[in-house]
Amino acid sequence: MIHARPVSGRYRRLRLGANAILIGILLGIPWVRIGGEPLVLLDIPARQFHIAGLVIFPQELIYLWMILALLALSLFFFTALAGRLWCGWACPQTVFTDVFAIIGRFVQGWKGHRAPRKIAAWRVALTHVLWIAVSVVVGFHLVGYFVSPYELLPQLLAGETPPTRLGFLTVMATLSYLDFGFVKQTFCRTLCPYARFQGVLMDADSLVIGYDTKRGEPRGKKGRAEGDCVDCGLCVQVCPTGIDIRDGLQLECIACTQCVDACDGVMERLGRKRGLVDYRSLVSLEGRRPVEYLRPRVLAYGVLLLLTAGAFVVTLSQREPMGLHVAHNRDALSTRAADGRLGNAFTLRIENRARSERRFSIALEAEGPPFELVAGVNPVTIDATSAVESRVFVLAPPDTAPAEALREIAFVLSPVDAPDHRVVRRMRFLPGGASIVP
Template structure:
């Protein structure tokens, strides 16, 4: 476990505020309800994805695909523009590792020189106890994105599925404790896949945390002549959560947390030299070239991101609240009624994707001479509910040929302008079968 030295400065203060804002969002969202439904919930048992008042079902995975594409393009766009800003400012691994490390420092303390002091046993126990308690709270809210936090706590309180719920909570708590308390940025340094392909997303004009070697080298103590601005204090290494030396150039372990910027600026202020020896800058700027924010890579990512957002919005606007399937009963191809007419049975599967109930009227558009017989019509479909109904289509013998299309029209009584049409086929006996039955009669 790496223990970075604490540092104060402009970026440190900004990151602390950002951390608490992100944690507040993470903790508040599972408790928010819109018309009784969760704001964001990936409900795996019910196979529903709730997002900002919209319910996405398994048949609509393209919505989730569009969301994931937009998020990926946003990551590409901001990485090309500002480097690993996600890693340093918004990644849960960085945010919670930072908070856990801060709690450890408050309990265990640090020496005036900034090094971790020898810790009494009770302080070490208190630190781990605090981490476990924090992990339990974090785990509860993480679970709240996959299972209603109200139902989860209710299950624990009423002991309904309490054993399974408690075991799951304990398991997620253990993962949070090990990850944020013990592993921390070791994950970023050795295991995170994003660090491995960042070189594909970055270019020389991307903003990164970089050391100005032209100004800082040759490094040495302040009293030495003909030395650069770097006093070789090693503070930039001591404050780095991944333990790298930023003076060696851009490295995949760097998460752009800006700790080294604040540390170096503090040293520069004390020795009376110009700040920003380490700063947010592009590699092109270090070589004396102009940095272009708008360049082909950034423009392409930006256009694709906007296009994906427009596609998602357009798809949502055109989305019909009813999902339905018409299935002809295949156990009996057709039925002959007592009056000689031919009937076909159909099963209707209707799913309401909306958060409010809808009433649909069913009518038969084709064949024109056929009759629709339904036990219940119109049909009431509850919010996010599913209804299965059986209907009959009956026609005079010989009026409708076998294989003729059967066209059902479903009309929302609150919105008659957007009917839904589904087709199936009608099965009737062949003409020679009818003639044989007539002669037999």
């Protein structure tokens, strides 16, 4: 048997719809452009992260951290409210494992819920061919988050893909094939860190998949036991992680609701009320009180989420449209020129975060000896959402005593068309092999 026994029911239908939407989103995101900019592109070689029209440079990792904090808080909020909703309904691991199971059952000729007694070799081979094809598509789109698919696809079709990209694609496709086809929910049971800490995010009022013990026990065949559970074992057979939900809440349960649908089907056939296995809070399953959604924990996560979102918007609204990063050239910290002048070499990384080409000028501000800035190109023209590196020298007059030259100097970046707008970076001029003071 490949994967768990299939099930039908109201949650299954909802999940299939949700899965289709999520697959569309996951595979669609790398293709989406907003005003010519990718919706999401983590361009590591160019050291730029494109997220929802925002271009984040390495010096601005605060934005990336804030986005990650927002995602983490959203996970906390929804876990407190609805348990492991992410695991069972939205995690790509669950979604694509389900796609592989559907392909397997379709190709291998399952009749309803039953696996065929004998599966022809060609059916098994075709299953793996289709799994590999899907893995290549998934791998391509995962790479598409790092390399634009508009660039990658023509390269693949022309057979001109650089070896690193081809290797990356091969690794992602192979991992997808092995993970969704063979590892499956073992990953959730043994490797997933979220499964380990989600318990601390939940309380007795969080929604979970649970078994109504009072109603179900004592279990036994119809007419032979008082409880509603007829011990048919269907809830165990459909469970992708292979657990028995009647044993209580377990770490392995990914809240996929397959056992709810399976048990509801049994109850309907027996003419009994649905919900022996249900998606409810533990206190509600124990009959202590109805499900309570607005609780201090949920409200606390919700407020934190809103505050972080507000801080993100405020920080974003104050974002500089340009950036300047200055570093001493360590191979020539301090040199003396032939004419006796003291010199320091610096590398400037100038970022144009605007959506249009701009010209920037670099100036030097310093007290003490008349320092001179020597730059190959100044002003410098930079393409939209791009960065350039420029090597410059700062020179002090020949008669400057080292003690006098050891001073703070300031590099000032300003757009040529808006000279009042300035970004200032302070450095220390080193008169002779002294350590760098940032």
